[in-house]
Amino acid sequence: MTLDLRIFTEPQQGATYTDQLAVAKAAEELGFSAFFRSDHYLAMGGDGLPGPTDAWTTLAGLARETTSIRLGTLVTSATFRHPGVLAIQVAQVDQMSGGRVELGLGAGWFAEEHSAYGIPFPAKRFGILEEQLAVITGLWGTPEGERFSFAGEHYTLSDSPALPKPTQAKIPVIVGGGGPKRTPALAARFADxxxxxxxEFSSIAARIDVVNQALAEAGREASSITHSAALVVAVGRDEAEFTRRAEAIGREPAELREHGIAGTVSEAVDRLAQVKADGVERVYLQVLDLGDLDHLELIAREVATRL
Structure with a gap:
């Protein structure tokens, strides 16, 4: 099985829609399977100029300006949107793209962005995430002509027409997190x-085992879920080029080698082969310098072809 490589960006660090469009189009032309972006409203270090872009507004634009690459979030925060509204937004972007959207959904963690933009940030958010997954998948899964209702601690929906429907028969749902039991159980209930x-590279295989056990307890086959990892990427044709790319994103070369897909081409190939051997089927390559399109071409031409 070929390792699936996707491009993952962090536009809150400072990127316009035009910057993201250039990366998405390059990724599509180079054969990466997807363009994903974070869903954040505040930079994590730096001034973040020219300011944040909204994830689903951006993806709606990209849906009309690309043709084949898949599009999604890693991950949308459950604190940002009501699940009924999010279900409509994502279904609409799926229609706009011709059925190329995926939804990563998480509980949210970055308190500062919530206070900066007046978004409530409850101390306990796991229950909110759980109900949002139930509502969103419930709305999408309700047959046309039928109604959907939900009564939870956080959300109540009454007699919803559950429209619009996505173009895809099922929009893939991505769940992640490091919790030992609740998060794997949530993934087993809702996630594709x-x-x-x-x-940490040493923890990947054990984590996959934990999730597979949760799947078994839920009566699902291990093959019914895709295992993925998001990892920073910085690759050079030689040491000098790698060092230049590390400096451009403010990271130390040794630290990048320890935690990411980093170094020379052969090092990147070896690291990806190790991750695949540990059970990962898909890697989101976190690209932090959106102006360096030559980096994407190098990965596509020299790394992906050797896996």
């Missing part, structure tokens, strides 16, 4: 994909 965000 389980994502490990920036894991």
């Amino acid at each position: 994909e389980y994502n490990q965000a920036f894991p």
Whole structure:
């Protein structure tokens, strides 16, 4: 099985829609399977100029300006939108793209962006995430002509027509997180994909085992979920080029080698082969310098072809 490589961006660090469009189009032309972006409203270090872009507004634009690449979030925060509204937004973007959208959904963690933009940030958010997954998948899964109702602690929906419907028969749902039991159980209930965000390499295989056990307890086959990991990427044709790319994103070369897909081409190939051997089927390559399109071409031409 070929390792699926996707491009993952962090536009809150400072990127316009035009910057993101350029990366998405390059990724599509180079054969990456998807363009994903974070869903954040505040930079994590730096001034974030020219300011944040909204994830689903951006993806709606990209849906009309690309033709084949899949589009999604890693991950949308459950604190940002009511699940009924999010279900409509994502279904509409799926229609606009011709059925190329995926939804990563998480509980949210970045308190500062909530206070900066007046978004409530409850101390306990897991129950909110759980109900949002139930509502969104319930709305999408309700047959046309039937109604959907839901009564939870956080959300109540009464007699909803559950429209619009996505173009895809089922929009893939991505769940991730490091919790030992609740998160794997949540993934087993709702997810098509389980994502490990920036894991220590030594922990990847054990985490996959935990999720597979949760799937078994839920009566699902291990093959019914895709295992993925998000990892920072910085690759050079030689050491000098790699060092330049590390400096451009403010990271130390040794630290990148320890935690990411980093170094020379051969090092990147070896690291991806190791991740695949540990059970990962898909890697989201976190690209932090959106102006360096040559980086994407190098990965596509020299790394992906050697896997």
